[in-house]
Amino acid sequence: MNDIFYISKLIIKKKIKVLTDAEKPQLKQFKKEFPFIKEVEIEELIGGLDSYSAIDKEKAWKAIEKKYKQRNQKPVFRLFKKSWHKFVAAAILVGVLATTFYFNDGLFNTSIETTPTIVNTNAIEPGTDKATLTLGDGSVVELEKGSTVATQNANSNGEQIVYTSDGESKSKTEYNYLTIPRGGQFHVVLSDGTEVWLNSETQLKYPVAFVEGQTRQVELVYGEAYFDVSPSTKHKGTKFMVINQSQNVEVLGTEFNIKAYKDEENIYTTLVEGKVSVNTKNSHKVLNPSEQSNLNLLNDGITVSQVNVYNEISWKDGIFSFEQKPLEEITKVLSRWYDVDFVIENKSLKDATFTGVLGKNQSIEKILSNIKTLSIIENYEINYKTITLK
Amino acid sequence: MVVEENIIGKSDLRQIFDTYYEALVQYASRFLFPLSECEDLVQDVFVGLLEKENTFSDEVSLKVYLYKTVRNKCYNLIKHNKVKNKYAENAVQSLEDDNLFLRQILEEEIVRQLYQAIECLPDRKKQIIALSLKGLKNAEIAERLEIKLQTVKTLKSQSYKILREQFQDLDTVIYFLLV
Incomplete structure (x- = not known):
């Protein structure tokens, strides 16, 4: 392995034409030993220089000093317990402080000072937790951080609204709407225990209680929402369905994200766990975890691709990735x-x-x-x- | 306790950090996303160096330690992550491949040394040499940067001179003594 570092120098020397006669046979010998050397092209690696210059080393060093001090002064405590929230935690701790942005096709910074x-x-201001709740009778309640609201079937602390789970309705269902303005976000726990995170500029329509034995159905009127669906097994096998003007998503119990904004020509459905079926007028696609369907509203075509799930759902944990x-x-x-x-x-x-x-x-x-x-x-x-x- | 002069210890840590931090972050970013996660991971490696009494007999063994530690941390993190996707599977596979590991280090070391060699150059020269290393012809560089062809030629030859000086006097002899 130690040779690798020496080889890296030889490759650079060859590229800038300062490889000596004594070194030429060495490089040749190394190529025999490590055939992959032939595939390493400096031309393709140069893009990496931009990534290097985008890293804020001073900030990183300060972070190291701080971490060292924290760990060696008091017992280590953990903010977040486990799972991929750790991912988010790490991103919050570092990412929030350092907006790490790098430009893919730029070169080094040529700083011309211009004043904004x-x-x-x-x-x-950055957005906050807020929503407008529309009740079945058409009356409107503003939900905002710091204000508590109780309706017949639900309680809100201004950050989220939780519907009571006792007794599934057997008669005609009453619908509520949650409307999230620009600059807002909200979290709702539906009567079946399904959790929904609602992004800015979003509207969700749902029954205050689901009808026993029937498909649990909600409507993402527009916008973006992340669903953590309470499994069918807890609800006598009833499916959960998210409908929208252009598609519906059928699920059994799973986590997924739907992005269906009014000003966009595509609806994106991303599956995190489990299995869902995305259905449109003409077709239906079954998604596996980390697959995303893209419904093009102009031609009604639907395609499925692999995505990095984290980028699609980080918004609900306070991060844009x-x-x-x-x-x-x-x-x-x-x-x-x-x-x-x-x-x-x-x-x-x-x-x-x-x-x-x-x-x-x-x-x-x-x-x-x-x-x-x-x-x-x-x-x-x-x-x-x-x-x-x- | 015998202290040898060329032993690398805690007091050199800042310099080690300055030399290898970006390379290690970029290496981690081949498997992990977002970048802040990679930085966090590499920072932990340095915190570990501060906490423990590690000394290294030479720079190569230090480098080996750094890259290997980052590799292991990436591996453990992805293995224990809840979000299992194809991306993670690929990352795990490539982390398990020793031959690929060598290749990735080779690539990272090339970028790192080039970066450090041209870091001291003024912006314009940096841009020109980066484009030239990328394989662009003088005329293409002139067009891309919207400067005169003659300027490209002049600045480029000056830059290469500096670059060559930095790599020319390599201690080949010492290397052969080490192996």
Whole structure:
């Protein structure tokens, strides 16, 4: 293994044409020993330089010192217990502090100092827990952090609403609506124990109690929601179904995410665990874990692909995670959470792709200035609720 | 206790960190996502170095230790992760492959050394040399950066000179003594 480090030098020397006559046969010999050397191409590795320069080493060193101090002063305590929430925990602890964004096709930073124009940013805040609850009789209740609300069938502490589970309804069902505005998010526990996380700009329609022995059906009117469905086995084998104007998703008991925004031409359904069937007028697809179906609303075509599940569902745990996502798509996500509008002035930026992680509690300015520091955008302008990227 | 002069210990940690941090993070990012998770993992490796009384007889054995530790941590993390997907399966497979491990280190070490060799250059020269190493011709570089062809030629030859100086005086002799 020790040879590898020496070989790396030889390869670089060969590339920059300073390999000596004595070293040439050495490299040849190593190629025999490690055939993969022939496949290593410097040209293809150069992209890595950008990733290196995107790493904030000072911050990392401070984090190391801090961790060392914490561990050696008091007993180690764990914030999160187990499972993939650890993933999220780690991302929150580091990611929130450091907006790690790197640009895939850029080179090193050529920092030209331009000052952003900012007109009254007080109006822009990260989103919070809030929703509007519409009851069966049409009356409306605002749910917001700090206010407790109790209806006939449910209780809310302003962060979530929990429906009582006793007694499945046998007669005509009453429906409630939860409407999440831009800049909001909410969590609901339905009467069967199914949990739903609702993202910004989303509306969900559901019965206050499900009819015994019948398919449990809710409607994602629009927006994005993550479902952790209470298994059929607990409900006399009844299926759970999420309907939408263009598709329905049939499940037995599982976790999945549906993204069906009004301003997008696609509906994405991502399966985390279990099995679901996505049905449209003309076709139906069965998804396996970590598969995502993409329903194109323009031609009604549906395709299935493998995705990194974490990126699709991290929003419900306070993180936006993007992997190779176009800037335009990212601005859509940000505009929903910060309730702002984006204008991309430099059209070539639209298709630029990004990889990065953002904590949802960061200020929009912090995010923008980070993107600017990386020379991804030259400058930005904030004018009340409109952000222009230049 | 005998203290040898060329032993690498705690007091050198900052320098070790400066030299290898990015490379280790990038190596981890071949298996783990997001990047913050990779950074966290590599930071833990350094915290471990601070906590334990590790000394290394030379830089190569230190490097071997760093890459191997990151590899093991990645492996354990993915193995015990609840979200089992194809991505994780692939990552586990490639982490188990020793030959692939060598190749990945080779690649990372190449990028690391090139990065450090050109880090000191001004931005423009960095851009030019990166594009040139990527295989672009002078005219293509000029077009990409919107600068004159002659400027590309001048800056490029200056940059290569600096780069070559850094790799030319390699201690081949010492190497043969080590093996």
